[in-house]
Amino acid sequence: MSHTLFIDGLEIPFAPGQTIMDAALAAGIYIPHLCHKPGLTPHGSCKLCTVDVDGRSAAACTLPATAGMKVDNHTPALQEVRKTLVQMLFVEGNHLCPTCSKTGDCTLQALGYHFGMLDGHFPPFYPLREIDASHPDIVLDRDRCVLCELCVRASREQDGKNVFAIGGRGAASHLIVNSPSGKLGDSDLTLDDAAAHICPVGAILPKNHGHEIPIGRRTFDLHSVTEADVAHVGLQKTEHHDE
Amino acid sequence: MEYHQTDGSRRIAIDPISRVEGHGKITLLLDADNHVHEARLHIVEFRGFEKFIQGRPYTEVPYFVQRLCGICPVSHHLAAAKAVDQLVGVDELTPTATKLRRLLHFGQVLQSHALHFFHLSSPDFLFGFGSDMAHRNIVGVLEDYPDIGLKGIKLRKYGQQVIAAIAGKRIHGAATVPGGMNKTLSNDERKALLVDVADIITWSQDAVTLNETIHLQHPENHAFATMPTNYVGMVGTQGEMELYHGGLRARRADGSDIFDQFDYTQYNAAIREEVRNWSYMKFPYLTTLGKENGWYRVGPLARVNLCDSIPTPLAEAARVRFRAFANGAYVHDTLAFHWARMIEMLYCAEAIQALLHDPEIMGTDLVVTGEKRREGIGVIEAPRGTLFHHYQVDEQGLVEKANLIVSTTSNNHAMNESVRSVANHYLDGQEITEGLLNHLEVAVRAYDPCLSCATHALGKMPLQVELVSHDGQLLSRVSKNIDGSIGCELD
Numbered sequence: 001m002s003h004t005l006f007i008d009g010l011e012i013p014f015a016p017g018q019t020i021m022d023a024a025l026a027a028g029i030y031i032p033h034l035c036h037k038p039g040l041t042p043h044g045s046c047k048l049c050t051v052d053v054d055g056r057s058a059a060a061c062t063l064p065a066t067a068g069m070k071v072d073n074h075t076p077a078l079q080e081v082r083k084t085l086v087q088m089l090f091v092e093g094n095h096l097c098p099t100c101s102k103t104g105d106c107t108l109q110a111l112g113y114h115f116g117m118l119d120g121h122f123p124p125f126y127p128l129r130e131i132d133a134s135h136p137d138i139v140l141d142r143d144r145c146v147l148c149e150l151c152v153r154a155s156r157e158q159d160g161k162n163v164f165a166i167g168g169r170g171a172a173s174h175l176i177v178n179s180p181s182g183k184l185g186d187s188d189l190t191l192d193d194a195a196a197h198i199c200p201v202g203a204i205l206p207k208n209h210g211h212e213i214p215i216g217r218r219t220f221d222l223h224s225v226t227e228a229d230v231a232h233v234g235l236q237k238t239e240h241h242d243e
Numbered sequence: 244m245e246y247h248q249t250d251g252s253r254r255i256a257i258d259p260i261s262r263v264e265g266h267g268k269i270t271l272l273l274d275a276d277n278h279v280h281e282a283r284l285h286i287v288e289f290r291g292f293e294k295f296i297q298g299r300p301y302t303e304v305p306y307f308v309q310r311l312c313g314i315c316p317v318s319h320h321l322a323a324a325k326a327v328d329q330l331v332g333v334d335e336l337t338p339t340a341t342k343l344r345r346l347l348h349f350g351q352v353l354q355s356h357a358l359h360f361f362h363l364s365s366p367d368f369l370f371g372f373g374s375d376m377a378h379r380n381i382v383g384v385l386e387d388y389p390d391i392g393l394k395g396i397k398l399r400k401y402g403q404q405v406i407a408a409i410a411g412k413r414i415h416g417a418a419t420v421p422g423g424m425n426k427t428l429s430n431d432e433r434k435a436l437l438v439d440v441a442d443i444i445t446w447s448q449d450a451v452t453l454n455e456t457i458h459l460q461h462p463e464n465h466a467f468a469t470m471p472t473n474y475v476g477m478v479g480t481q482g483e484m485e486l487y488h489g490g491l492r493a494r495r496a497d498g499s500d501i502f503d504q505f506d507y508t509q510y511n512a513a514i515r516e517e518v519r520n521w522s523y524m525k526f527p528y529l530t531t532l533g534k535e536n537g538w539y540r541v542g543p544l545a546r547v548n549l550c551d552s553i554p555t556p557l558a559e560a561a562r563v564r565f566r567a568f569a570n571g572a573y574v575h576d577t578l579a580f581h582w583a584r585m586i587e588m589l590y591c592a593e594a595i596q597a598l599l600h601d602p603e604i605m606g607t608d609l610v611v612t613g614e615k616r617r618e619g620i621g622v623i624e625a626p627r628g629t630l631f632h633h634y635q636v637d638e639q640g641l642v643e644k645a646n647l648i649v650s651t652t653s654n655n656h657a658m659n660e661s662v663r664s665v666a667n668h669y670l671d672g673q674e675i676t677e678g679l680l681n682h683l684e685v686a687v688r689a690y691d692p693c694l695s696c697a698t699h700a701l702g703k704m705p706l707q708v709e710l711v712s713h714d715g716q717l718l719s720r721v722s723k724n725i726d727g728s729i730g731c732e733l734d
Binding site for chain 2: 098099100101131133134139141207208209210211212213214215216
C-alpha cells in the first residue's frame with residue numbers, strides 16, 4: 001500500500017509515523033497552526049489546524065497520517081471556524097498590538113490578518129492577569145499568553161529545565177513558573193534557552209528591548225504566515241534581538 | 244442621557260464621549276442684565292493614560308503614549324523616548340540618533356502646522372468667521388482657492404513622508420528604542436525626501452506671507468481674543484528657537500524674565516497643576532507667580548516671541564518681521580498664533596533640508612547604553628507647545644507613576660480667557676447664531692488645541708453654548724452636532 005494521503009484532493013506522500021501536519025509541511029501545504037512547532041511534541045491545543053478527515057474533525061498536528069486518508073483543509077467553512085478561534089484567543093486575553101514589541105513578529109496577529117479578522121466579534125474578557133518582570137533579562141506578560149504550551153515543551157524537551165507549566169482550570173488556566181516563589185526571577189530560565197524565545201505571541205519577551213526591528217523588516221512584513229519555514233524565520237529573528 | 248424639561252422639550256446629551264480627542268463644551272453664565280458673567284471651555288473627555296500605563300514595562304511607554312493623538316503622535320513618542328533614555332541611563336544619544344529624532348520631529352511639526360492652518364483654520368480667514376458654514380471648510384478652500392488648498396495638502400503630505408521614512412509609517416510608527424533609534428536613513432530615502440524639499444520651503448514661505456498679509460490687513464483681528472500673557476517655551480543654549488532639546492524660558496508679557504535656561508527635569512519646581520471641578524483638563528501655573536497670575540501660553544506664539552533668533556535664514560527673516568509688527572515687543576494677538584505657526588513651519592522645512600544634507604544623518608551608530616535609573620523626564624516642544632512626560636519605574640522596570648502635561652493643558656486658562664473675551668465682545672446681548680458660535684471656535688482654534696484634532700476637521704467640532712441666568716437657570720442652549728447641524732433648545 002502506498003504511503004500517500006489526499007489534502008484538498010492533492011495526493012502527497014508521508015512517512016510512517018508522520019502526522020497530517022508533518023506531511024503537509026513537508027509537501028509545502030499550509031495548515032494554519034499556532035501551538036505547533038516542528039521538533040516539539042505535538043500538543044493539539046489551539047485547534048487552528050482543525051481539518052476534516054473523512055468527514056470528521058481532527059487536529060492535523062496530532063492525527064497520524066494514514067494511507068488514502070482524505071483531508072479537507074482549505075475550505076471556506078474551516079477558514080471561518082479558524083477565524084472564530086483566533087477571535088476567541090484575542091478576546092480571552094489582553095492583546096494590545098500597538099504597544100507590544102512583538103507586533104509584526106506575532107503569529108497570532110499574523111493569523112488575524114490571514115483570516116481577514118476585522119474585530120474580536122465576542123465581548124472582550126479583559127482578564128486581570130499578573131505580569132512577572134522579576135527576571136533580569138526576560139518579561140513574562142500573562143496578558144498575552146494563549147496557553148499554547150510551546151514554552152512548556154521547549155523548556156522540557158529542548159532546554160531540559162521544566163521552567164513552565166499550565167496551572168488552574170478552564171478560564172482560570174494560566175502559565176505558572178517552576179520556582180520556590182513562583183517568580184521567573186527565581187527560576188533557572190536563561191536568555192539562551194529556547195523557551196525564552198519560542199513564544200508565538202508577546203507573552204515571553206527579552207526585557208529592556210523596545211521595537212528594535214523597524215517596520216518593513218519584521219517577520220510578517222517580509223513573510224507570509226503561510227510559508228512553511230516561517231517558524232524558523234521567527235526563531236532567527238528573535239535571536240537577532242539579543243545580539 | 245435624556246432630560247425632559249417642564250415645557251415639554253427634551254434634550255439629549257452624550258457627555259462625555261469617551262476616548263475622543265475632540266469634544267468641547269462652552270458654557271456662559273449671564274448676570275441679571277443678561278451680560279456675560281462667566282464663560283468656560285469644558286474639556287469633558289477623560290483619557291486615563293497616566294493611570295493605565297502603571298504596571299507596564301517602561302519599554303512600552305513611547306508606544307502607548309503616541310496613541311494619545313493621531314495628529315501629533317511623534318511628539319508624544321519622542322517626549323516619552325527622551326524620558327526612557329534617562330531610565331536606561333543615557334543622557335546623550337549618538338549624533339546620528341539625535342539628528343534622526345530631530346528630523347522626525349521637524350517632519351511632525353511641519354505636517355501638524357500645515358494641517359492646522361490649511362485644513363482647519365484657513366476657511367475662517369479666507370471666507371470670514373461668520374460665512375456660510377456649508378462652504379467654510381477645506382473642500383470650499385479647494386474649490387475657491389485651489390492653489391492654496393493643494394499646497395496645504397502637499398505640505399502636510401511631505402511632513403508625513405519624512406515621518407514615514409524614519410518611523411516606517413506616517414502615523415503611529417516605530418522609531419525609538421531605549422537609548423536611540425531602530426533604523427538608519429538610507430541614501431534612497433534621503434534622496435527621495437530631497438526631491439521636493441525646495442518646493443516645500445517655497446510653499447512654506449508663501450504660507451507665512453499669506454498669514455502675515457491677512458493679519459496686517461485685518462486690524463479687527465488684532466484685538467480678537469487678545470490679551471497680554473506670560474509665555475513658556477524651550478530655547479537653545481544661545482536663546483535660539485529649539486523644538487527638540489533645550490532649556491525652558493518663561494517670560495512675562497513685557498518680556499521680563501521669570502526664568503531662563505531652566506533645567507526641564509526640575510519642572511515640578513516651576514510648574515504646578517490645579518484641578519477645577521468643571522473640566523477634565525488641569526490648569527497649570529507658574530509656581531513663582533501663583534494660581535491667580537501664573538497662567539501662561541505655550542505654542543507657536545510663545546516660541547516665536549520667546550526666542551532670540553531662529554537658526555534658519557528665511558524663518559529668521561520672517562521672525563524679525565513678526566516682532567517688528569509689535570515694534571519689537573511681544574505679539575499678544577491671539578490670532579497671530581497662525582502667523583507664528585507658519586513661521587515655525589518654514590523653520591521646519593529649512594531645517595529638514597539642512598539635516599538631509601548633513602553627512603551624519605545616514606550614520607549607523609544608533610544606540611547608547613547606560614546604567615538603569617528609576618526616573619525619567621522628557622520634555623519637547625510639540626506643535627501645540629511644551630510637552631512634559633515624567634515617569635517613575637520600580638526596580639523591575641515597571642511604571643509606577645506617570646505625569647503628562649500636554650501642550651493644550653498649558654493653554655487651558657488662556658483658551659478660557661479668550662473664550663470669555665470673545666463672548667463679552669461679540670455675544671453679549673446678542674441672539675446666538677452659528678456664525679457667532681464660530682467666533683468662539685475661532686478663538687479656541689487659534690491655539691490648535693488637541694481637543695479639536697479628531698472631530699474639529701471640516702468645521703464640525705461638536706460644541707455647546709449654554710446661556711445660564713445668574714440664579715443658575717438654563718435659558719438657552721445651542722448645540723453644533725458632529726454632523727454640523729445646529730440645534731436650539733428652550734427658545
